[in-house]
Amino acid sequence: MADFSSESVQAMHMLLVDQDLSWKEEAVTKETWPQGPLKASCLYRQLPKFQNGDLTLYQSNAILRHLQEAALVDVVNDIDYLHCRYITLIYTNYETSKEDNMKNLPEHLRASETLLSQNQGSQASIMGNQISFVDYNLLDMLLNHQVLTPSCLDSFSLLSANVACLSTWPKLKAFLASPKYVNLLINDNGKQ
Missing domain, CATH: 1.20.1050.10 (Glutathione S-transferase Yfyf (Class Pi); Chain A, domain 2)
Incomplete structure (x- = not known):
């Protein structure tokens, strides 16, 4: 399971799509984030949160490093x-x-x-x-x-x-042309 905010998600999506990795994503809205149990369960009270079996990771770059296994x-x-x-x-x-x-x-x-x-x-x-x-x-x-x-x-x-x-x-071309990518604002405050 991965929970992402829009600022940090696109590089992870690109890596997952391009490397043929499957994932399940749970969308979190500004309205549900403060009330739900997810926020209390997150280290630093921030997204993204990545779970793979017993492994739970936080922070975008830590998740990307795990997915790519390229810490060097x-x-x-x-x-x-x-x-x-x-x-x-x-x-x-x-x-x-x-x-x-x-x-x-x-x-x-x-x-x-x-x-x-x-x-x-x-x-x-x-x-x-x-x-x-x-x-x-x-x-x-x-x-x-x-x-x-x-x-x-x-x-x-x-x-x-x-x-x-x-x-x-x-795979990246298809993802970049998909509504999931095209319709996403590049940041939460709508500035572009």
């Missing part, structure tokens, strides 16, 4: 700074700071472009030879940033190629 890529997972910047933008001073944040985005994308340039020519993977949870996190963040600023990857040929390559993988 933690070194590369500093891509999380994109997620932190994005969350800060969406939930604090969105109206007044969107333009400045998007203007400064290129300097933050350069690190990911550099990682891709060091991966022995693979367009699909940060690690160069095998897709990992880091790639799903990066894809999710880049797609979200493209919603906010469609041209944000225009100066980043490797990141653009990465998004294009992964988005054409048959």
Whole structure:
């Protein structure tokens, strides 16, 4: 069973779909979360919560690491700074700071472009030879940033190629075209 919030779920969905893993998801709404027993059962009183038999995990990246069994890529997972910047933008001073944040985005994308340039020519993977949870996190963040600023990857040929390559993988392509993905706001406050 997995319970997810919309901010953290898409990278997990991408990994699960692309790796042919089945799962059961229980939707939690803002109305049911405070009253239900789920909140009391969650460590840190936060979602996502992942259960697989006797194993229960919390926190998005911990769940992704478990699903991928690739803890060694933690070194590369500093891509999380994109997620932190994005969350800060969406939930604090969105109206007044969107333009400045998007203007400064290129300097933050350069690190990911550099990682891709060091991966022995693979367009699909940060690690160069095998897709990992880091790639799903990066894809999710880049797609979200493209919603906010469609041209944000225009100066980043490797990141653009990465998004294009992964988005054409048959399972990911089907998922990204599905109503489950298309109709989901990229954040809970409706800002896009």
